[in-house]
Amino acid sequence: MTTRILTVDDSASMRALLNHALTGHGFDVAQAEDGEVALEWLAMNEVDVVITDINMPRLDGFGLIERLRQGSRHRDRPILVLTTESSEEKKARARQAGATGWIIKPFDPEKLVAAVRRVAH
Amino acid sequence: MTPEDIQAIFFVECEEAQSAAEAGLAACRAGTQDADTIHAVFRAIHSIKGGAGAFGFAALQTFAHGFETLLSEVREGNAPLNPPLVDLLLRALDKLADHVTAAREGAASPQDSALLMELEAAARYDAAGRFDAPVAKPKAKKATPKAAAPSPTDSARDDSALDALLAELSAPSPAPGDQPREQGWQIWLRPLAGAMRNGGEPLLLLRELSELGAVCLQCDTSAVPGLDDLDPDQAYLGWTFVVPKSVSEASVREIFDFAGDDCPITIGEGDTKWADMPYRPAALSPPPPPPAAEAPGEAPQIDTVPAKTPAAPPVGQSIRIDLLKLDKLIDTVGELVIAQAMLAQRLHNDGVAANEEFNMLEGLTRDIQDSAMSIRAQPIGSVFSRVPRILRELAASTGKHVTLKTSGEATELDKTVIERLGEPLTHLIRNAVDHGIEKPDERLARGKSADGTLTLSAEHRSGHILIRIADDGAGIDHTRVLAKAVEKGIVAADAALTKEEIESLIFAPGFSTAASITNVSGRGVGMDVVRQNVKELGGRITIDSTLGKGTTFTLTLPLTLAISDGMIVKVGDQTLVVPLAHVVESLRPAPADVQGMGVESMMLNVRGRFIPVVSVAHAVGALGAVERPEQGVLIVVETESAGQAALLVDNIWDQRQFVIKSLDTHYRSVEGVAGATILGDGRVALILNVDTLVARAAGPRLTLEPIGLEAA
Numbered sequence: 001m002t003t004r005i006l007t008v009d010d011s012a013s014m015r016a017l018l019n020h021a022l023t024g025h026g027f028d029v030a031q032a033e034d035g036e037v038a039l040e041w042l043a044m045n046e047v048d049v050v051i052t053d054i055n056m057p058r059l060d061g062f063g064l065i066e067r068l069r070q071g072s073r074h075r076d077r078p079i080l081v082l083t084t085e086s087s088e089e090k091k092a093r094a095r096q097a098g099a100t101g102w103i104i105k106p107f108d109p110e111k112l113v114a115a116v117r118r119v120a121h
Numbered sequence: 122m123t124p125e126d127i128q129a130i131f132f133v134e135c136e137e138a139q140s141a142a143e144a145g146l147a148a149c150r151a152g153t154q155d156a157d158t159i160h161a162v163f164r165a166i167h168s169i170k171g172g173a174g175a176f177g178f179a180a181l182q183t184f185a186h187g188f189e190t191l192l193s194e195v196r197e198g199n200a201p202l203n204p205p206l207v208d209l210l211l212r213a214l215d216k217l218a219d220h221v222t223a224a225r226e227g228a229a230s231p232q233d234s235a236l237l238m239e240l241e242a243a244a245r246y247d248a249a250g251r252f253d254a255p256v257a258k259p260k261a262k263k264a265t266p267k268a269a270a271p272s273p274t275d276s277a278r279d280d281s282a283l284d285a286l287l288a289e290l291s292a293p294s295p296a297p298g299d300q301p302r303e304q305g306w307q308i309w310l311r312p313l314a315g316a317m318r319n320g321g322e323p324l325l326l327l328r329e330l331s332e333l334g335a336v337c338l339q340c341d342t343s344a345v346p347g348l349d350d351l352d353p354d355q356a357y358l359g360w361t362f363v364v365p366k367s368v369s370e371a372s373v374r375e376i377f378d379f380a381g382d383d384c385p386i387t388i389g390e391g392d393t394k395w396a397d398m399p400y401r402p403a404a405l406s407p408p409p410p411p412p413a414a415e416a417p418g419e420a421p422q423i424d425t426v427p428a429k430t431p432a433a434p435p436v437g438q439s440i441r442i443d444l445l446k447l448d449k450l451i452d453t454v455g456e457l458v459i460a461q462a463m464l465a466q467r468l469h470n471d472g473v474a475a476n477e478e479f480n481m482l483e484g485l486t487r488d489i490q491d492s493a494m495s496i497r498a499q500p501i502g503s504v505f506s507r508v509p510r511i512l513r514e515l516a517a518s519t520g521k522h523v524t525l526k527t528s529g530e531a532t533e534l535d536k537t538v539i540e541r542l543g544e545p546l547t548h549l550i551r552n553a554v555d556h557g558i559e560k561p562d563e564r565l566a567r568g569k570s571a572d573g574t575l576t577l578s579a580e581h582r583s584g585h586i587l588i589r590i591a592d593d594g595a596g597i598d599h600t601r602v603l604a605k606a607v608e609k610g611i612v613a614a615d616a617a618l619t620k621e622e623i624e625s626l627i628f629a630p631g632f633s634t635a636a637s638i639t640n641v642s643g644r645g646v647g648m649d650v651v652r653q654n655v656k657e658l659g660g661r662i663t664i665d666s667t668l669g670k671g672t673t674f675t676l677t678l679p680l681t682l683a684i685s686d687g688m689i690v691k692v693g694d695q696t697l698v699v700p701l702a703h704v705v706e707s708l709r710p711a712p713a714d715v716q717g718m719g720v721e722s723m724m725l726n727v728r729g730r731f732i733p734v735v736s737v738a739h740a741v742g743a744l745g746a747v748e749r750p751e752q753g754v755l756i757v758v759e760t761e762s763a764g765q766a767a768l769l770v771d772n773i774w775d776q777r778q779f780v781i782k783s784l785d786t787h788y789r790s791v792e793g794v795a796g797a798t799i800l801g802d803g804r805v806a807l808i809l810n811v812d813t814l815v816a817r818a819a820g821p822r823l824t825l826e827p828i829g830l831e832a833a
Contacts, residue, residue, distance in 0.1 A: 011168045013131035017175055020127060055167050069319070078320035084171055091381065100320040101379035106174035118325055118379060 003120045004028040006045075008038040008052035008064060009082065014105075018051065021109035027116065035059025039067060042074060049120050050079045051103065062097045069098040078119035082107070131172040135221045138165035142214055144440075149207045159202070162210075163192040169217065173224070180230035181220040187237045188213045191244040200243065209243055212236065305366045307338070308373060309387040312356040316383040323356055323384060329376050335362040444536075447496060454493040455780040459799055461486045462777055466802050490778075494680065499539050501579045501588070502530030504546060508577060511547060515554045521561070522572045523554055523592075529579035534586045538658055538678055542588075545654040545662075549590045549674050550575065552648065557594030557672050567669065569593065585660075585702060586680060591673040597666035599623045606632065621764035624664040628652040659685065659781075661702065661812070663759065677702055687779050687808065688756065689800065690770040692737045693746030696806045697770075698779055698798055703758040703811040705765065707773060715750045725755055725767040732757065732765045735818040737809070740793060747771050758811050766815040781808060793817060 005027050007018040015031050022029045030045065032038035034056045042050075050068070054061035061081055068074040078100040083090055094102050100119045103112055145162035148154040170185035191210070194200040219231040308330075312323035331337075341359030345351070364373060370388055377384050461483060468479060505527050516522050558564075558573035565571055576591040599620060606612045606626045618626075626632060630649040655662045660678035679685055679702060686701040714726045715734060723734040734755065738746030747753040747769070755767040779798035784791055784807075795810040 010164075011131075011134055011172060013127055013134050013172050014168075014175065016127040016130050020124075053171075055164050057161070057164065076320045078322075084167075084174065091378070095319070095379075095381055095383075098319045105171050106177075114329075115379075118329055118376065119320065119322070120325075 002026065002028045003048045003116065004030070004046065005049045005051060005116065006030045006032060006038060006041065006047045008032045008035060008050065008056070008061065010034050010053065010056040014053065014082070018112075021107075021112050022116070024109065025113045027113075035061065035064035035067070038064055042068070047074075047077070049116055050074075050077055051082060051116070052079065053082045065098040080115055080119060128176055131176055132221070132225050134172060135169050135225075138169050139214065139218055139221065141165040142217075146207060146211050146214060149202055150204070150211070154202070159192065159196050163189065163196050166192055166217070169221070176224075178220075178224040180233075181217075181224045184213075184217060184220050184233050184237060187240045188217060191240045194244045206243060209239060213240055305363050306370075306388065308335070308362045308364055309359065310362070310377065310384055311341075311359040312380065312384040313382075316356050316380045317354055318383070321380060321383070323380065326376050326380060326384070327360065330362055330364075330373065333364065333368050333372065333376075335364040335368070335373075337361070338363050442496075451493050451497065452780075454490050457486060458490055458778055459780060462800075463803060466800075494535070495533070497536045498533035498680075499536050500531050500533050501539060501542075501586075504539060504542055505530050505577055505579075507543065507547075508550060508575075511550055512554070512575070515551065519555060521554055521558050523558060524572050524574045526574060526576045527578065528576075532579040532581060532586060534579075534678065534680055538586075538680075541654060541658055542676075542678070545651040545676070546588075546590070548648070548651045552651075553590060553592040553594065553672065553674075557592040557596075559595050563595075581680075586676075586678045588676040588678065589673055590676075591671060593671040596668040596670055596672055597624055597627070597664070598668060602626055619764055621664075624666060625763075627664070628662070656812070659700075659702070661759070685779060685781060686776065687798075688773055689775040689777065689806065690737070690754075690756070690768075691772050691774050692741065692770050693743035695738075695741060695743040695746075696774070696800065696804065697737065697741070698806050698808040699756055699758070699768065699770075699811065700795065700808060701776070703760065705757040705759050707754055707756045709753075710750050710755050712751045723750060725750070725757075727757060727765075727767075732767055733763075733815075733818075734767045734769055735815055736769045737814070738769070740814050740818050741807075741809075758815065760812045760815045763812075763815045766818075768809075768811070768814075779808070 036059045052061040081099045081102045084105045142162045142165040145158045166189045173182035316323045339361040345357040561571040574593045578589045607614045628648045663675045666672040687698040724731040781796040793814040795808045
């Protein structure tokens with residue numbers, strides 16, 4: 001079955017890049033432009049992996065993760081954060097926030113796909 | 122979608138981000154920023170940096186990174202947002218724009234090293250500059266950008282493959298174990314309880330390890346408890362894998378990067394024993410707490426962007442518009458209103474007035490007009506808020522202490538009206554304190570409190586704004602005012618004036634009753650200027666005074682200067698507009714209500730009060746108009762100089778909004794005429810200047826000389 005991915009990023013170019021890379025590798029991709037939109041979408045749809053940016057207006061990435069982890073439907077959903085920081089400190093923060101893993105921006109499509117496969121059940 | 126398309130999206134995004142940052146920094150400079158402003162600027166720069174990295178614009182990325190680092194310090198409150206800093210940020214934004222342009226056009230990147238150093242210095246200085254304890258945090262944070270710095274500054278600059286860079290960054294300690302082993306090498310790993318938290322699945326990591334060619338040598342099951350004690354969310358197994366020599370340690374570590382401390386791994390040549398990696402479920406990794414309990418406390422603090430505002434409105438709630446553009450819009454809307462009225466007229470003439478779609482259009486037109494007006498509307502509170510200071514100054518100079526009461530501060534009216542209201546209002550307030558409110562000993566002698574009271578109020582009333590300035594002072598002494606006016610030669614000594622006429626004398630040029638001329642008021646230039654100002658705003662001012670009790674000035678102002686409400690009346694062969702601001706009531710008089718006075722004058726009895734009847738036909742020289750009041754309609758109007766009067770017209774045709782076109786600019790100023798407007802049928806109608814019309818017709822020096830309207 002095709003792995004379904006929701007990407008959450010407020011940057012249109014980043015969304016286009018993610019879409020390009022993921023659909024090119026056979027994933028089923030849905031996109032949201034901030035945490036709020038993502039929550040609305042997730043309330044109505046099923047997904048296998050969520051990839052989210054951190055810095056976004058309205059509801060940021062950590063806020064989104066927090067809300068998903070608090071709820072019941074997506075509590076165990078793998079969530080990858082897109083981050084420009086690769087430091088252990090940032091990774092620890094992401095992990096603490098409830099992220100399953102991270103993708104360091106700028107990302108290489110192969111690594112993006114590898115990261116998704118690493119968490120997609 | 123081609124990569125070029127995606128890149129084009131990025132540049133559009135850059136423009137948006139730049140203007141968002143520009144707006145945010147402009148707010149910072151104006152001092153109108155709020156908590157979200159700097160977040161928005163940060164996000165904008167951050168997004169440019171992210172995209173620049175993704176598209177390989179290394180120089181842009183490097184600069185954005187330096188910019189962002191400083192913004193991050195500002196955002197966290199480590200760098201005080203003072204004018205020099207805002208200045209630096211604005212300069213950085215300009216440089217960033219140069220970078221974006223260079224990236225888009227494939228040109229050489231602008232020189233930025235000096236500015237980058239300045240940005241870095243600002244971030245460091247401010248971080249270190251202030252407190253003792255909290256400095257540790259920003260200082261520790263300084264290490265982070267440093268660690269990340271190779272990405273933009275060094276490696277990426279020579280345009281090399283980002284992959285190599287990524288691999289390097291992802292490997293925490295790439296040095297020793299990186300060399301492939303001769304015989305393959307071993308890895309011991311033991312996922313801990315936390316490895317299954319947050320949607321993690323160690324099995325997937327092991328699968329990936331296998332895909333690299335690693336083979337499981339041994340699985341340690343010693344920690345697996347009895348079935349009754351087994352927690353499916355816990356990990357109990359330890360694993361030993363042999364990894365082919367061709368596989369680098371870095372790539373293996375990368376797989377387990379996500380699990381971090383939740384899946385300790387040891388790499389070696391076979392010396393390591395399980396004893397070195399004891400099973401420690403409780404000590405190091407407590408069972409996963411319920412996510413709900415953990416998340417609220419910790420998660421939102423990870424990033425400084427507040428996460429707990431799910432329903433927060435989007436940023437950028439206001440925009441700046443050139444006032445000229447706005448006025449153009451309002452003018453056009455005014456024309457739209459007229460066009461709509463013309464269409465209504467045409468449809469009515471063709472007998473299709475009760476058309477549903479047309480009613481909808483009418484409603485929408487009105488909505489658009491209201492919206493356009495509301496753009497210019499501002500609360501009057503901005504004017505009221507200046508009053509306490511005026512009162513303080515007056516208290517200092519006159520010794521009269523005044524308590525201020527205000528109401529209706531939220532009442533909105535046109536920006537221009539607000540701006541031009543300040544001066545007359547200040548005059549009236551000074552006048553009220555200087556002339557109206559008595560000195561404390563006088564007040565006490567009259568049984569009043571020592572401190573005077575000034576009441577300012579604003580309210581909407583039927584399309585107008587009423588502003589009242591009321592004092593509880595001495596009130597207007599009619600005898601004194603009249604005596605003064607006679608003395609100054611403003612009125613004849615034997616003139617018999619009504620209360621309103623006497624009160625309106627204080628607006629006459631050159632009139633002043635103050636016993637002594639003070640700095641504050643009393644030079645007699647104030648009140649006539651006040652009336653002029655109010656008139657220019659299309660409003661009027663009336664006085665209501667009770668001797669010994671106080672005086673109330675009431676300003677009736679239009680909501681907007683562009684569009685007014687008016688009654689369209691027929692007077693013989695003329696169609697005229699009476700501004701609704703003046704209209705008190707209209708009536709069809711019974712013959713008994715009107716009484717003749719002399720040859721030409723008539724008085725209307727309005728509930729026991731007699732007011733003069735003014736024949737509009739006489740005033741404007743209209744032909745074929747009704748002669749007797751009982752044949753026509755009387756419109757009772759309020760004027761500032763002559764009190765009330767009743768305008769005799771043939772009939773009232775309609776009441777509608779009109780856009781005032783100045784006669785001065787299109788023809789010339791005509792006494793008794795305020796301007797012209799275009800009626801629904803496309804004809805031009807003159808707007809009556811009720812004040813001058815009544816003053817001319819009903820005043821003591823009444824001369825019924827037609828004011829020639831041949832031009833109309």
